[in-house]
Amino acid sequence: MVRKNKDLLGLNVISEEEMEEILDTARRMKSILLQDNRKTNDLQGKSIITLFYENSARTRLSFELASKYMGANAANVSASSSSVSKGETLVDTARTIDRMGADVIVLRHPMSGAPHLLAKHVRASVINAGDGMNEHPTQALLDIFTIREKKGSIKGRKVAIIGDIAHSRVARSNVWGLTALGAEVWLAGPSSLIPPEIEKTGAKVTFQIEEALRGADVVMGLRLQKERQSSGFLPSLREYSRYFGINERNLKYADPNAMVMHPGPVNRGVELTSDVRSSKGAVIDEQVTNGVAVRMALLYLLAGRRSERKEEQSACCV
Amino acid sequence: MLCIKNATLLDGNHPRQERTDILIDNGIIRKTGRNLTAKGCRILHANGCWVMPGFIDAHCHLREPGYEYKEDIASGTRSAAMGGFTQVACMPNTNPVLDNAPLVHFVRQKAESEGVGKVHVIGSITKGLLGKELSEMGELKEAGAVALSDDGKPVGNAGLMKRALEYAKAFGLLLISHCEDTSLSENGTMNEGYQSTILGLRGISRAAEEVMVSRDIILAETVGVPIHIAHVSTWGSVDLVRHAKERGVKVTCETAPHYFSATDDWVAGYNTNAKVNPPLRTEDDVDAVIAGLKDGTIDIIATDHAPHHRDDKEVEFDLAANGISGFETAFALGVTNLVLPGYLTIEELVRKMAVRPAEILGIKGGTIEKGAPADIVIADPSAAVEITAGTMVSKGKNSPFLGLPLKGKILYTIVDGKFVVSNGRLSEEESTEWTG
Numbered sequence: 001m002v003r004k005n006k007d008l009l010g011l012n013v014i015s016e017e018e019m020e021e022i023l024d025t026a027r028r029m030k031s032i033l034l035q036d037n038r039k040t041n042d043l044q045g046k047s048i049i050t051l052f053y054e055n056s057a058r059t060r061l062s063f064e065l066a067s068k069y070m071g072a073n074a075a076n077v078s079a080s081s082s083s084v085s086k087g088e089t090l091v092d093t094a095r096t097i098d099r100m101g102a103d104v105i106v107l108r109h110p111m112s113g114a115p116h117l118l119a120k121h122v123r124a125s126v127i128n129a130g131d132g133m134n135e136h137p138t139q140a141l142l143d144i145f146t147i148r149e150k151k152g153s154i155k156g157r158k159v160a161i162i163g164d165i166a167h168s169r170v171a172r173s174n175v176w177g178l179t180a181l182g183a184e185v186w187l188a189g190p191s192s193l194i195p196p197e198i199e200k201t202g203a204k205v206t207f208q209i210e211e212a213l214r215g216a217d218v219v220m221g222l223r224l225q226k227e228r229q230s231s232g233f234l235p236s237l238r239e240y241s242r243y244f245g246i247n248e249r250n251l252k253y254a255d256p257n258a259m260v261m262h263p264g265p266v267n268r269g270v271e272l273t274s275d276v277r278s279s280k281g282a283v284i285d286e287q288v289t290n291g292v293a294v295r296m297a298l299l300y301l302l303a304g305r306r307s308e309r310k311e312e313q314s315a316c317c318v
Numbered sequence: 319m320l321c322i323k324n325a326t327l328l329d330g331n332h333p334r335q336e337r338t339d340i341l342i343d344n345g346i347i348r349k350t351g352r353n354l355t356a357k358g359c360r361i362l363h364a365n366g367c368w369v370m371p372g373f374i375d376a377h378c379h380l381r382e383p384g385y386e387y388k389e390d391i392a393s394g395t396r397s398a399a400m401g402g403f404t405q406v407a408c409m410p411n412t413n414p415v416l417d418n419a420p421l422v423h424f425v426r427q428k429a430e431s432e433g434v435g436k437v438h439v440i441g442s443i444t445k446g447l448l449g450k451e452l453s454e455m456g457e458l459k460e461a462g463a464v465a466l467s468d469d470g471k472p473v474g475n476a477g478l479m480k481r482a483l484e485y486a487k488a489f490g491l492l493l494i495s496h497c498e499d500t501s502l503s504e505n506g507t508m509n510e511g512y513q514s515t516i517l518g519l520r521g522i523s524r525a526a527e528e529v530m531v532s533r534d535i536i537l538a539e540t541v542g543v544p545i546h547i548a549h550v551s552t553w554g555s556v557d558l559v560r561h562a563k564e565r566g567v568k569v570t571c572e573t574a575p576h577y578f579s580a581t582d583d584w585v586a587g588y589n590t591n592a593k594v595n596p597p598l599r600t601e602d603d604v605d606a607v608i609a610g611l612k613d614g615t616i617d618i619i620a621t622d623h624a625p626h627h628r629d630d631k632e633v634e635f636d637l638a639a640n641g642i643s644g645f646e647t648a649f650a651l652g653v654t655n656l657v658l659p660g661y662l663t664i665e666e667l668v669r670k671m672a673v674r675p676a677e678i679l680g681i682k683g684g685t686i687e688k689g690a691p692a693d694i695v696i697a698d699p700s701a702a703v704e705i706t707a708g709t710m711v712s713k714g715k716n717s718p719f720l721g722l723p724l725k726g727k728i729l730y731t732i733v734d735g736k737f738v739v740s741n742g743r744l745s746e747e748e749s750t751e752w753t754g
Contacts, residue, residue, distance in 0.1 A: 113588030134518030
């Protein structure tokens, strides 16, 4: 067992070995997923709670199914139905869930650092399912898993991430994960949406999408929130797609076998055209499947770690 | 009568004088010199400790009325005394806002009856800190307000700020400006830079501060009145003030200990105790602030003591309150980060913490001289201090400096000849008032 940490808060704080272990475990989980009978008993008797302060049908469902495929008790708390509306603090809500016997709490929160706060106050393992603009580590892990599956290795691969880097937790997690594994990461987007000094992470920055795409093995689009227009980051979605949309024309700069990825949901015609979305290089649907496998792996490792620790404790008592 | 013997006297105006005695009677300094004695005189052996004028804080938050769960006048003034402050000026962002004469009276009376040390009130520039109508400045002055500020909620409308400066002129009231263009800082929670990028927190650019520093320097110059810039945090602000002073603008400014002691790296891990406004900046800014202190661009060190309850800090970083509880660490941070590395002499530190604040606020004190009130602080410069939540007297334990090894321990704080702090503890908790 390589995992030392109780929680998965982000890819900037975990080791390469830990990442490798999650990815290797995910490969085994994917084979279970592809069976007719998707059921294991690995997490029987464990409780996995998804605590979502932001709407996200796909990530929540992905975690929920991952839990259920492995026989765990899965329950969901969403902000609208919880005590959040009654003014309860995150720490108090989390403690309550913790005391009901949660083994893993999966948190989605609109504010960066919320999972870090939670992790300090609960016994359960915390998985960050996206916090503000900080990280979305399970998304990046599934992206990396998908790249490895198609390309064999990450090292030396050119990965172009295109779009609203400033507000993107997906971009940040991918930068940490991919650079740690030896990829050459390029970031391209409108200059108002590139965060200051991001190149210190080791990623390369350009405002010309063609430069980022040139020879790229992987092309990743990011979701653009429509409110970026009203808050003055962009003049219009139309102009955005003209200069930063991924289309058949600029995709020619990339390697002929380049993969096209997107965390979804896609704004067709904005981040990528429908033709690119359904082109042979697009792996967007496989990303979704792999997402379940990666989440199964994480839940397995974190809940497994907990069991192991309990055994250690009881061994001490003997 | 009290005689402090064998002190290293730092009176604020002269170089240090070794082996000096200070004679105090009836709350007044009667004499300083060698080998002083008087009959029936109580003696305090200073044994080479630094004896300095009581520090004066031109910028703090005592939270009363309205936020007594964070701090009140009783706890805040005791915290100040533990930090060596004998006089403090509190900001008006209470609830209700200190925007009228009766509230100024309330704070002063409360300080008189429940506080230790001397409390001065800074009234608000606009009613309710709303930035719409001017406060009744004449009555505020008459009630004892020493300056005016909309600290934390800066007057965004440049036209109104100009009128405020014009109106305050007749009453000789100093305006203190918290410089922040809120259209630039927006929903920012920390300094804009590499740290905000990798933490995914919205950044506050230096420009948010500097745009308003420029504006207020130009407005003060136009109206021909003094202005005081609060808590300077960026190298650009230091530069702007330096150039304004060079061309004769009557601008003064302060910085807070955290701006020469910490950077935005301290926010890593979403440490809400390092969340403050203006935000902690970078090494370049720390260097510029220190250079500004050294060359006199930055006149004074003010704590911006901003105590908060843990309920306001133990939340998501975006939701956490801004501020650092600063009275009790200010002097030790000054000694550790300015004096010991050789950036400032101890004489210069005393000027920035006592002499100049008194001059800028136009209040008595700030020096040790014959006939002055006996407001004195005695510190051991070489003693190690470790300030923790347990040692802090303030209700607000929100400090990123807790548990750090610092130098410069406050041993005694004396207000009008009375011991408020003895042996590093509040005198009222000590069985013996003083040793010697």
